[in-house]
Amino acid sequence: MLRQLQQIAQWFDDRLHLTKLFASTAGHRVPKSSGSWFYVFGSGTMLCLMLQLVTGTCLAFVYVPSADEAYTTLEYLTYEQPLGWYLRALHYWGSNFMLGIMSLHMAQVFLFGAYKYPRELTWITGVLLLFVTLGLAFTGQVMRFDQDAYWGLGIGTAIMGRVPVIGAQLVNLMLAGPIIAGETLSRFFTLHVFILPGTILALIGVHLRLVLTKGINEYPKPGVPVRRETYVEEYETLVEKEGVAFVPGAISKDLYFSAFVMLAIATCAAVFGPKGPEGVPDPTYIQTAPQPDFLFLWVYSVAALLPPYTETVVLLVGPAVGVLALLALPFISNTGEKSARRRPVAVLTVLVAFLGLGLLTWAGLTSPWSPHMQAWTSDPTPVAFVKGRSPLELQGALVLQNKQCRNCHALDGVGGHRGPDLSTVATRLTRDQLVRQVIQGGGNMPAYGKNLSPAEVDALVAFMMTLHPANELPARDATLSVRRSP
Amino acid sequence: MDFDALYRSQCAGCHSRDGRLAAARPLNDPTYLAFVDPTALRRVISEGVPGTSMPAFSQKRGGLLTDAQIDVLVDRLTEATPGVRIALKLPPYSAPLGDATRGAMVYQTFCSKCHGAEGRGGPNGQSIVDPAYLSLVSDQALRTAVVAGRIDLGMPDWRGYVPGRVMSPQEVSDVVAWLASQRPRQPRPSTP
Numbered sequence: 161m162l163r164q165l166q167q168i169a170q171w172f173d174d175r176l177h178l179t180k181l182f183a184s185t186a187g188h189r190v191p192k193s194s195g196s197w198f199y200v201f202g203s204g205t206m207l208c209l210m211l212q213l214v215t216g217t218c219l220a221f222v223y224v225p226s227a228d229e230a231y232t233t234l235e236y237l238t239y240e241q242p243l244g245w246y247l248r249a250l251h252y253w254g255s256n257f258m259l260g261i262m263s264l265h266m267a268q269v270f271l272f273g274a275y276k277y278p279r280e281l282t283w284i285t286g287v288l289l290l291f292v293t294l295g296l297a298f299t300g301q302v303m304r305f306d307q308d309a310y311w312g313l314g315i316g317t318a319i320m321g322r323v324p325v326i327g328a329q330l331v332n333l334m335l336a337g338p339i340i341a342g343e344t345l346s347r348f349f350t351l352h353v354f355i356l357p358g359t360i361l362a363l364i365g366v367h368l369r370l371v372l373t374k375g376i377n378e379y380p381k382p383g384v385p386v387r388r389e390t391y392v393e394e395y396e397t398l399v400e401k402e403g404v405a406f407v408p409g410a411i412s413k414d415l416y417f418s419a420f421v422m423l424a425i426a427t428c429a430a431v432f433g434p435k436g437p438e439g440v441p442d443p444t445y446i447q448t449a450p451q452p453d454f455l456f457l458w459v460y461s462v463a464a465l466l467p468p469y470t471e472t473v474v475l476l477v478g479p480a481v482g483v484l485a486l487l488a489l490p491f492i493s494n495t496g497e498k499s500a501r502r503r504p505v506a507v508l509t510v511l512v513a514f515l516g517l518g519l520l521t522w523a524g525l526t527s528p529w530s531p532h533m534q535a536w537t538s539d540p541t542p543v544a545f546v547k548g549r550s551p552l553e554l555q556g557a558l559v560l561q562n563k564q565c566r567n568c569h570a571l572d573g574v575g576g577h578r579g580p581d582l583s584t585v586a587t588r589l590t591r592d593q594l595v596r597q598v599i600q601g602g603g604n605m606p607a608y609g610k611n612l613s614p615a616e617v618d619a620l621v622a623f624m625m626t627l628h629p630a631n632e633l634p635a636r637d638a639t640l641s642v643r644r645s646p
Numbered sequence: 647m648d649f650d651a652l653y654r655s656q657c658a659g660c661h662s663r664d665g666r667l668a669a670a671r672p673l674n675d676p677t678y679l680a681f682v683d684p685t686a687l688r689r690v691i692s693e694g695v696p697g698t699s700m701p702a703f704s705q706k707r708g709g710l711l712t713d714a715q716i717d718v719l720v721d722r723l724t725e726a727t728p729g730v731r732i733a734l735k736l737p738p739y740s741a742p743l744g745d746a747t748r749g750a751m752v753y754q755t756f757c758s759k760c761h762g763a764e765g766r767g768g769p770n771g772q773s774i775v776d777p778a779y780l781s782l783v784s785d786q787a788l789r790t791a792v793v794a795g796r797i798d799l800g801m802p803d804w805r806g807y808v809p810g811r812v813m814s815p816q817e818v819s820d821v822v823a824w825l826a827s828q829r830p831r832q833p834r835p836s837t838p
Contacts, residue, residue, distance in 0.1 A: 537658070537660070540658050543667045546667040551776070551779050555669075555778075559699055561699065562699035
């Protein structure tokens with residue numbers, strides 16, 4: 161009986177070459193020293209991705225990517241579908257864990273010098289994987305299409321819109337129009353569900369292929385630098401002499417870690433539940449202090465903390481420099497010491513990076529640059545801006561309060577500081593431009609569009625037209641250069 | 647619960663902090679406080695005035711204030727004894743609209759010297775018949791303005807338009823009807 165089974169297995173193996181496949185993949189030999197607790201993060205990230213693919217597919221069965229239905233289907237999932245909330249929670253926490261473990265993986269690879277010769281390409285594909293994963297997280301938060309998503313997107317657009325010359329086109333490409341609308345959601349859905357996951361799978365294929373061809377980094381020893389001439393040979397002897405098959409020799413810790421990650425995700429999902437959806441996107445209702453997802457909070461702080469005149473440069477040049485530095489890293493430090501004990505600068509870099517991100521996130525959580533939620537009811541329209549105003553203009557001042565413009569805009573320095581102080585706005589913008597700004601938004605400002613009645617727009621603009629110093633005339637079309645598009 | 651803290655954080659934005667000049671009427675004007683009806687006051691604070699910029703504050707209406715907090719506001723604002731009201735011989739807080747045609751005449755008597763012959767603005771007052779303006783204010787706000795005036799803006803009250811001639815309750819209702827009749831007939835926007 162047993163023999164017969166074996167024969168059948170043999171028959172299949174003869175045709176499918178499964179043992180060979182196994183020997184050259186999961187069973188490939190790795191340095192014994194790499195069976196370390198430090199080496200578990202790669203497989204942990206992979207596991208999270210698998211979880212995301214499964215939960216994501218399940219979510220896609222119910223989710224409808226249209227502006228009016230996205231929110232409803234999510235509410236249905238959360239409150240009606242049995243365990244639908246848990247599915248959403250798993251997907252949300254899976255994404256957080258994936259990025260978290262991925263950062264650990266990256267830090268470990270960096271500290272252990274694993275990116276050095278001959279594994280440059282492994283690092284580069286890894287960096288690309290990081291970007292695609294961030295892309296998935298960003299497009300994922302938009303799927304909720306709630307207020308947080310709206311603001312997250314608003315900030316993303318604000319950064320894009322700063323690109324010189326083609327900024328407006330980029331925003332158009334990203335949002336499928338000048339403002340965040342239903343088309344935006346279809347676009348992000350396609351990215352989130354087809355393009356980015358496809359890319360990530362392809363990149364992982366290359367990444368893993370490289371792990372097989374170039375081997376996994378041995379546990380670095382201080383004082384044993386990488387030399388291009390000898391490294392490959394040294395590595396081969398090492399694997400020959402004291403290598404073990406990855407399965408079953410070195411995989412046990414990965415399995416423990418994977419189990420732990422699964423448990424952690426399942427627990428977080430059960431305890432904290434899914435995120436949102438937190439209210440249909442409505443730019444006039446901002447009392448809940450919406451914020452982009454935790455992961456992107458630091459970007460939001462950077463945008464908020466920078467002095468305005470540096471914003472464009474930093475927000476555009478900064479990421480470009482960062483990306484280039486990451487991609488160039490394995491070529492800049494291609495050989496030499498691998499051990500973190502001999503690379504104080506590397507250790508410092510990692511510490512500063514994590515500390516910086518942590519501090520910025522904290523600043524984002526607590527910053528006064530997020531809309532100042534009480535301004536609309538607590539900061540009076542300054543007396544000078546009330547004096548001599550007509551009844552209509554006074555109504556405009558009231559609309560400005562009531563529609564919570566003050567939460568982002570100061571008058572005479574008092575109020576929120578997300579947008580420019582409006583005290584002298586009439587010297588900068590003409591009536592038409594004011595109408596346009598209010599209705600279409602632009603920059604980090606939401607489009608108020610249908611949330612204002614024509615009379616409210618009239619009053620608002622009439623009031624804003626009075627906001628200029630007594631000795632300076634309001635802006636006129638002829639004297640004003642064309643304004644930056646949204 | 648502290649009235650001042652509540653008022654400063656919730657109302658000062660529109661109704662002014664120290665009662666000097668404000669976009670909406672300052673709520674420390676004794677004439678106004680004697681005029682206003684406590685029930686109406688509570689209703690306005692809780693439910694807002696639909697179609698205007700006065701928001702609803704009651705938590706039931708999506709606002710931030712509890713019933714107890716609203717009580718604190720109402721109690722303090724209506725402290726001025728009803729005695730003042732009688733002593734001043736104030737017209738009633740609310741009344742149905744009067745007759746617009748008579749209102750036009752009342753307007754000429756009491757108001758035109760400041761707001762101009764047709765209400766579009768004159769030497770001492772600006773337009774009060776702008777369609778957008780009228781779309782954004784309630785009839786009650788117009789009535790309140792006529793009776794209690796806007797001391798902060800230089801608008802007298804019902805006793806002060808013509809020296810020695812106090813407006814009668816009927817004249818108040820008529821002139822408000824005249825103003826309201828010029829409001830464009832479009833559906834009021836619903837403000838949440």
